[in-house]
Amino acid sequence: MPGARVPELLTERLVLRRWRPEDRAPFAAMNADAAVMEFLPAPLSRAQSDALAERADGLFDALGYGLWALELRATGEFVGFTGLAPMPEGVPGAGGVEVGWRLAQPFWGRGLATEAARAALRFGFENAGLSEVNSITAVINVRSRAVMERIGMREADRFEHPRVPEGSPLRPHVRYTVREVEKSCK
Numbered sequence: 001m002p003g004a005r006v007p008e009l010l011t012e013r014l015v016l017r018r019w020r021p022e023d024r025a026p027f028a029a030m031n032a033d034a035a036v037m038e039f040l041p042a043p044l045s046r047a048q049s050d051a052l053a054e055r056a057d058g059l060f061d062a063l064g065y066g067l068w069a070l071e072l073r074a075t076g077e078f079v080g081f082t083g084l085a086p087m088p089e090g091v092p093g094a095g096g097v098e099v100g101w102r103l104a105q106p107f108w109g110r111g112l113a114t115e116a117a118r119a120a121l122r123f124g125f126e127n128a129g130l131s132e133v134n135s136i137t138a139v140i141n142v143r144s145r146a147v148m149e150r151i152g153m154r155e156a157d158r159f160e161h162p163r164v165p166e167g168s169p170l171r172p173h174v175r176y177t178v179r180e181v182e183k184s185c186k
Contacts (some may be wrong), residue, residue, distance in 0.1 A: 006018065006060045006065065006066070009068065009119045009120070009123060010073070010119075011025060011073075011115045011116065011118075011119050012073075012115065013073055013112065013115060013125070014070050014072065014073060014079065014116055014119070015070070015071045015072075015073055015111060016045060016068035016069075016070060016082060016083070016116060016119055016120065017055075017068055017069055017071065018057055018060060018068070018069065018173075019022040019053050019056060019057040019069045020069065022078075022134055023053060023069050024049070024053060025078075026079075026104065027049055027052075027053055027069075027078065028044070028046045028049040028050065029104070030049070030080060030102065030103075030104040031044035031052070031102075032041060032044065032046075032049070033104070033105055034046075036102065036103075036104065036105055037103055038141075038142075039092075039102070039137060039138045039140070039141040039144070039170060041163075041170070042169075043149065048122065050087050052157050053069075056069075056081060056085075056184075057069075058081070058084075058178045059084075061069040061084055063084075063086075063128075064087065064129075065083065065084040065097075065123065065124060066083050066084065067081045067082070067083035067084070067100070068081060068083045068084055068120070069081055070082055070083060070103070070112070070116055074089075078104070079103055079104060079107045079112060079152065080101065080102045080103035080107065081101065081102055082099075082101040082102050082113065082116035082117055082119075082120050082136075083090055083099070083100065083101075083120050084097050084098070084099055084123070084124050084128065084130075084133070085097070085098055085100060087136070088163070089133055090162040090163070091135040091159060091161060091162070091173070092156065092157050093136070093138060093156070093157055093175055093177070096122065096132060096133075096134050097128075097130055097132075097133050097134065098133070098134045098135055098136065099117055099120050099121055099124070099133050099134075099135050100135060101113045101116060101117055101144075101147065108143075109185050111122070113144075113147045114147050114151060115152045117147060117151045117186070118151055119138070121133055121151060121152075121178065125180040130180065131179060132177055132178070132179045132180070133177065133178055134151075134156075134175055134176065134177050135148050135153055135175070135176045135177075136161075136174065136175045136176075137174060138161075138164075138170040138171075138172065138173055138174075139158065139172040139173060139174050139175065140169060140170070142166050145174065145176070148176040149176075151178070152178050153176035153178040154176060154177060154178070154179060155174060155175075155176055155182055156175045156176060156177045157174075157175050158172065158173065158174050158175075159172075159173055159174075159175065160172060160173070161173040
């Protein structure tokens with residue numbers, strides 16, 4: 001599958017697509033927003049944000065899946081990203097695949113993360129041959145945990161994230177998982 005052409009995914013309200021140069025400015029603004037980055041180590045500089053967009057899009061060529069840029073179908077407006085990526089090293093589920101998302105604040109509370117994550121999972125199970133997908137976040141990130149539950153994931157375990165400093169309220173993490181057979185029953 002690596003090197004294969006990755007299709008755009010369409011949902012009722014969203015287009016999940018490869019990254020474009022014009023995504024960089026709104027992506028950087030989103031990544032500099034302290035509210036968006038509340039449960040991540042720190043807001044990103046423009047250079048860090050651009051590098052993340054480059055890595056996110058590069059996953060498609062390397063793995064056949066990745067982190068799609070999201071846009072609203074109705075307006076073409078950049079919303080954020082959702083997709084599939086390798087799990088970080090040193091955490092439960094390392095070596096597996098994670099579904100993740102990050103949306104700009106004006107798009108919160110509309111069910112867009114759930115809608116996009118469902119499309120990414122469907123692609124992972126139906127097109128990328130995945131049998132299980134993980135998702136991790138800080139235990140205190142109730143909004144992302146709610147998305148995980150809405151997309152059919154179940155809590156698998158809790159752990160201390162090795163890349164988060166000891167004593168940080170973000171260090172306690174939770175991992176959710178979903179298997180292809182569970183998704184087919186939903």
